[in-house]
Amino acid sequence: MTYCCGVLVRDGLVLIADTRTNAGLDNISTFRKLHIFEEPGHHVLGLATAGNLSVSQSVVSLLREGVEDHEAGERHQLRDCRTMFQAAQLVGTAIRQVHKVNGELMEQSGISFEVSFLLGGQILGDCLRLYMVYSAGNFIECTPDTPFLQIGEHKYGKPVLDRAVSYEMEISDALKSSLISMDSTMRSNLGVGLPIDVMVVSPDTLRSELLYRVEPGEPYFHDLRERWSAALRSAHASIPRPPYLKDMRTRRLTEV
Amino acid sequence: MTYCCGVLVRDGLVLIADTRTNAGLDNISTFRKLHIFEEPGHHVLGLATAGNLSVSQSVVSLLREGVEDHEAGERHQLRDCRTMFQAAQLVGTAIRQVHKVNGELMEQSGISFEVSFLLGGQILGDCLRLYMVYSAGNFIECTPDTPFLQIGEHKYGKPVLDRAVSYEMEISDALKSSLISMDSTMRSNLGVGLPIDVMVVSPDTLRSELLYRVEPGEPYFHDLRERWSAALRSAHASIPRPPYLKDMRTRRLTEV
Numbered sequence: 001m002t003y004c005c006g007v008l009v010r011d012g013l014v015l016i017a018d019t020r021t022n023a024g025l026d027n028i029s030t031f032r033k034l035h036i037f038e039e040p041g042h043h044v045l046g047l048a049t050a051g052n053l054s055v056s057q058s059v060v061s062l063l064r065e066g067v068e069d070h071e072a073g074e075r076h077q078l079r080d081c082r083t084m085f086q087a088a089q090l091v092g093t094a095i096r097q098v099h100k101v102n103g104e105l106m107e108q109s110g111i112s113f114e115v116s117f118l119l120g121g122q123i124l125g126d127c128l129r130l131y132m133v134y135s136a137g138n139f140i141e142c143t144p145d146t147p148f149l150q151i152g153e154h155k156y157g158k159p160v161l162d163r164a165v166s167y168e169m170e171i172s173d174a175l176k177s178s179l180i181s182m183d184s185t186m187r188s189n190l191g192v193g194l195p196i197d198v199m200v201v202s203p204d205t206l207r208s209e210l211l212y213r214v215e216p217g218e219p220y221f222h223d224l225r226e227r228w229s230a231a232l233r234s235a236h237a238s239i240p241r242p243p244y245l246k247d248m249r250t251r252r253l254t255e256v
Numbered sequence: 257m258t259y260c261c262g263v264l265v266r267d268g269l270v271l272i273a274d275t276r277t278n279a280g281l282d283n284i285s286t287f288r289k290l291h292i293f294e295e296p297g298h299h300v301l302g303l304a305t306a307g308n309l310s311v312s313q314s315v316v317s318l319l320r321e322g323v324e325d326h327e328a329g330e331r332h333q334l335r336d337c338r339t340m341f342q343a344a345q346l347v348g349t350a351i352r353q354v355h356k357v358n359g360e361l362m363e364q365s366g367i368s369f370e371v372s373f374l375l376g377g378q379i380l381g382d383c384l385r386l387y388m389v390y391s392a393g394n395f396i397e398c399t400p401d402t403p404f405l406q407i408g409e410h411k412y413g414k415p416v417l418d419r420a421v422s423y424e425m426e427i428s429d430a431l432k433s434s435l436i437s438m439d440s441t442m443r444s445n446l447g448v449g450l451p452i453d454v455m456v457v458s459p460d461t462l463r464s465e466l467l468y469r470v471e472p473g474e475p476y477f478h479d480l481r482e483r484w485s486a487a488l489r490s491a492h493a494s495i496p497r498p499p500y501l502k503d504m505r506t507r508r509l510t511e512v
Contacts, residue, residue, distance in 0.1 A: 015464045043473060134393050155411035159440045163485055164492045171495040179498065200501060220499055229419055231491030237419045239483050241428040241474055242435065244468050 001191025002033055002152035004048035005178050008130040012171035012202045012209065013120045015046040018186070021053050023061070027126045033061050034197035037078050040207040043123040045078060045087060046199040050165035051115030051135070052106075052177040055098055059115065085128035085141075088119055092137030114152040118232035120224045121201055122149040147176075156188040158180035171209075175200060176224070179214075183225050196221070212214045257447025258289055258408035260304035261355055261417070262374040264386040264398045268427040268458040268465065269376045271302040272434045274442070276310050290453035291316050293334050296463040299379040301334060301343060302455040306408035307371030308389070309364075311354055314505040315371065340385040343398075348393030372407040377457055384459045404445050406432075412444040413437035427465075430481070431456060435470075439481050442477035452477070 004017040017034035031053060037045040047063070049056035066075030066215050067090060069246075081087040095115060103113045115137060120130040120142075131140040132149045144167035150158065164177045175198065185192045200210035214221045260273040273290040287309060293301040303319070305312035322331030323346060337343040351371060358367045369391060376386040376398075386398035388405045398405050399422040406414065420433045431454070441448045456466035470477045 042380060043389050074275065121421050144361030155444070156415055159412055159415070160488065160492070162443060163488050166361065175498050175501065176495060177492065181497070187418060188411070198500070209502055218287065220496075224495055224498075226502050227495050231494060232416065232419050232488075235484065236416070236436065239432060239436070239480055240476075241272050242431050242480075244454070245428050245431065246465055 001189055002050040003157060003182060003192040004033060004118055004151045004186040005052055005148060005157065005181055006048065006120050006130045006142065007148045007165055007174040009147050009167050009169050009171060009179050010154060013128055014175045014178050014197040015118060016182055017048040017197050018182065018192045019195050019197065020191060022191050032197060034199060035171050036199065036208065036209055036211060039079060042206065043079060044097065044201055044206055045119065045121035048118040049152065052113065055113060055115040058098045059091065059094045062097060062230060063090065067094045067097060069158050076078065081123060081167050083126045084123055088131040088133055088139045091117055091119055091133045095135065095137040096153065118149055120152055121204060123203050124206060129203060148178040153185055153189050153192055160184055169180060171200060171202065179221060180225055180228055183228060258306040258437060259413060259441040259448045260289060260306055260374055260408055260414065261404060261406045261437055262304065262386045262398065263421055263430040263434050264376065265403050265423050265425050265427060265430050268456060269386060270431050271304050271374060271376050271455040272438055273304040273453050274448045275451050275453065276447060278447050288294055288453060290455060292455065292467060292476055293463065294464055294503055295335060298462060299335060299377065300457055300464050301375065301377035304407065305376040308369065311369060311371040314354045314355065315347065315350045318353060319346065323353060338380045339380060340379055344377065344395045346385040347373055347375055348395060349392065351393040374407055376403055378462060380462060384457060387481050400494045401456050407471045409441055409445050409448055411486045413441040416440055424446055427456060429456065435477060435480055439484060450505055
């Protein structure tokens with residue numbers, strides 16, 4: 001499994017990805033899933049991947065080496081895109097190209113051609129944007145109404161994002177939220193694990209503000225996990241108990 | 257969708273189920289999913305259902321009217337079972353009987369024969385127990401190591417149970433935890449909704465301690481939702497911000 005999350009607030013962009021891959025429970029490895037494409041002053045892009053690793057790696061390689069445009073006889077790299085929309089389109093084209101080569105036999109072998117991407121960043125002349133690209137190459141863009149997107153094992157980490165994240169929050173709070181969301185996911189799904197890769201981009205700087213790997217035992221993240229657990233337990237304790245059992249004014253529903 | 261949760265602690269059993277069913281997003285209804293089988297002094301059983309409604313309703317009807325045992329030429333009702341293990345077996349037998357009649361054509365029509373049950377309660381002479389029964393009729397029993405079981409949309413509501421529930425907690429805290437877990441699920445999945453049915457059984461009483469329906473607008477549950485949201489927000493606020501951005505001692509990972 002995988003968990004990746006992108007948060008896009010007024011103050012900037014956070015991309016976060018775990019590094020655990022597994023082929024069955026007995027074959028677990030560490031692979032980078034957050035890929036950086038950066039030319040300071042020109043573009044800064046992060047691409048987080050989920051799904052079949054052979055597919056996502058091929059897509060990333062095509063984006064670096066160039067996706068063939070047979071009609072024009074050209075190859076397009078991610079660095080050549082002039083807008084974030086074009087960059088998301090190119091990710092889609094790369095997915096379809098990999099599908100054309102590998103899709104049929106993979107599906108015949110019962111391996112689903114499943115992959116998804118978070119593409120976030122900024123290109124000179126465009127704004128800071130965040131997209132989610134699906135297996136078919138179609139995509140959606142993140143907007144201020146729901147300023148985050150998730151791929152992979154998204155459910156465990158969603159409640160905290162639903163409650164804590166808003167477009168007006170500061171970037172360091174957005175980063176904190178995404179780390180708490182990652183913690184909730186790791187706690188409930190063994191297929192998501194440390195280390196965690198983090199990228200932060202501030203608007204109109206055209207360079208990464210932060211590229212960081214949270215390793216096992218890293219003091220801040222360890223402390224965050226402990227504090228979040230303790231805070232949840234105390235939040236739980238602070239809520240009054242249900243009055244239903246005390247006053248026993250039960251409405252009987254069915255008796256057989 | 258559906259969310260049902262059972263918590264079995266030393267102090268008693270909680271079963272909780274939402275009531276929303278949907279055939280597509282444009283066909284939403286309210287159906288009871290928590291079924292009570294009770295003869296005070298003899299047995300008290302709750303059966304929570306998830307999955308295909310036609311299958312789960314047929315199973316419940318068979319358990320009330322009697323599951324045919326062709327070899328012995330008898331019919332067995334849930335009320336005839338002498339242990340909770342026998343009751344879980346009978347639920348399994350009923351599922352297989354429905355599968356025999358409806359399974360083939362459902363699957364030919366592309367409708368998956370998917371159903372699951374939480375069966376909890378006590379029968380005179382046996383202990384208070386909780387089981388989860390799968391589509392194939394096989395089942396597992398809840399034990400003190402992980403004193404809860406979930407069916408349906410289980411992921412959103414699991415982090416709070418993982419952190420808050422322990423076998424030694426009081427029954428009213430177990431009820432509170434299950435209501436918070438239900439709240440987290442409802443907030444993230446529109447397919448899970450009010451009203452919520454609740455059953456509480458204390459050990460060796462052989463009657464339900466509480467049979468209650470939480471209706472929309474019910475003051476305690478409304479207050480719990482507000483308090484939990486506020487507590488999560490303040491828990492989030494109480495955690496220090498990541499130092500990564502402040503000190504900018506970034507480890508650069510890749511630059512292209």
